[in-house]
Amino acid sequence: MSNNKNQDNYIKGRGAQQNVHNRFMQQVYETRDDFLEYCRLEGEEADKNRTQYLPIFPKTIVNKVTSPDVGMQYSMNPYQGCEHGCIYCYARNTHEFWGYSAGLDFERKILIKKDAAALLEAKIKHKKWKAQTIVMSGNTDCYQPAEKKFEITRACLEVFLKYRHPVGIITKNALLLRDLDILKELGQYGLVGVNISVTSLSEETRRILEPRTVSIKKRLDTIRILSENGIPVNAMLAPIIPGINSHEIIALAKAVSESGACSMAFTVVRLNGAIGQLFTEWIHKTLPDKATKVLHQIAACHGGSLNDSRFGIRSRGEGKIATQLHDLMRLARRSYFKDKTFPALNVVLHEQYKDGQMKLF
Incomplete structure (x- = not known):
């Protein structure tokens, strides 16, 4: 890919290039040109571009997932917001519910749930709870940079192991290997x-x-190390963005399969809510020569709009371009995942360990 990034006013190390208006807020915050000029003349930074960690104290941590497009029934998120800064991330919109912007705030104001492990333990110990896989990172990455400091995800994994409860993890961070000791025990x-x-x-x-x-x-190495230790890995080739990574589908499937993944899944990018505005500004700054073509191709997958909220269609896309992507994925699966399957997790053991130790009688 040719990188013809426009360096003028580009915020390095961040995906979003602005704080878009929060749809739930009456007031609009903007940085005025006269303020920026004042900072320039005074030799001051108008924006220090630093990450803030803000503790919050929710009453529950496990969420019931009702969307038919998501292959999970329950999820939990130790953190809200994500410093990874992926420009396409659907979770950006959820930051508005906390009173922040889906743009730079999502990457720089990280909400920390320090009580997550205790809340999880209370949930799965409840007498009415029946074991079902709880997926960590249904919204934001549980192994984002904040985890290195707070270790909340590790504490939650210890709870899952203690009570022999099934857990799924979604991440793009090799920090997960720090917890290989616990993961290997869970895998047994x-x-x-x-x-x-x-x-x-x-x-x-x-x-x-x-x-x-x-x-x-490092991601491919992580797949390999997990697989070598008997931990099943599903590779998420997501999202596929026409004109940016859509030409890599076959090569991606080959690489993750050879690294040890036992299955793969994908979604077609969708730019709902504030993400459409953020992505549009980002691509005009980052890939100006491709911007119009990429935006048109994304829209072609969603009925002519960047925003698509239709269940069953929004993550798959429709139209000629989306059909081509699905055809490539089918070919990739036949070529590299023909005899591979992702195993079902064990939901039987938990009942015996619900009180914290295996029942003897």
Whole structure:
């Protein structure tokens, strides 16, 4: 990919290039040109571009997933907001519910749920709870940079192991390997499955799409190490963005399969809510020569609009371009995943360990 990024006013290390208006807020915040000029003359920084960690104290942590487009029944998120800064991330819109912007705020104001492990333990110990896989990172990455400091995800994995409860993980960060000891124990009982997101094989593409994520090599290495230790991995080739990574489908499937993934899944990019505005500004700054073509191709997958909320269609897309993407995926599965399957997780053990130790009688 040719990177013809416009360096003028480009915020390095971030995906979003602005804070778009929060649709739930009456007031609009804007940075005026006269203020920027004042800062320039005074030699001051108008925006320090620093990440803030803000503790919050929710009463529950496990969420029932009702969307028919998502292959999970329950999810939990130790963090809200995500410093990875992926420009296409559907979770950006959820930051508005917390009173922040889906733009830079999503990447720089990270909400920390320090009580997550205790809330999880209370949930799965409840007498009415029946074990079903709880997926960590249904919204934001549980192994984003904040995890290195707070270790909330590790504490939650210890709870899952203690009560022999099945857990799924979605991440694009090799920090997950820090917890290989716990993951191996969970894997011995068939209690864990990991979904690793691999969006491109190009480091140049990765850097502009997902500015604070780990390298592609580290992600493929993570798949390999997990697989060598008996932990099943599903590769998430998502999202596929026409004109940016759509030409890599076959190569991506080959790479993740050879690294040890036992299945793969994908979605067609959709730019709902504030993400359409953020992505449009981003691509005009980052890939101006391709911007119009890419935006038109994305719209062609969603009935002529960047915004698509139709269940059953929004993540698959429709039309000629989407059909071509699905045809490529079918060919990739036949070529590299023909005899591979992702195993079902063990939901039987938990009942015996509900009180914290295996029942003897």
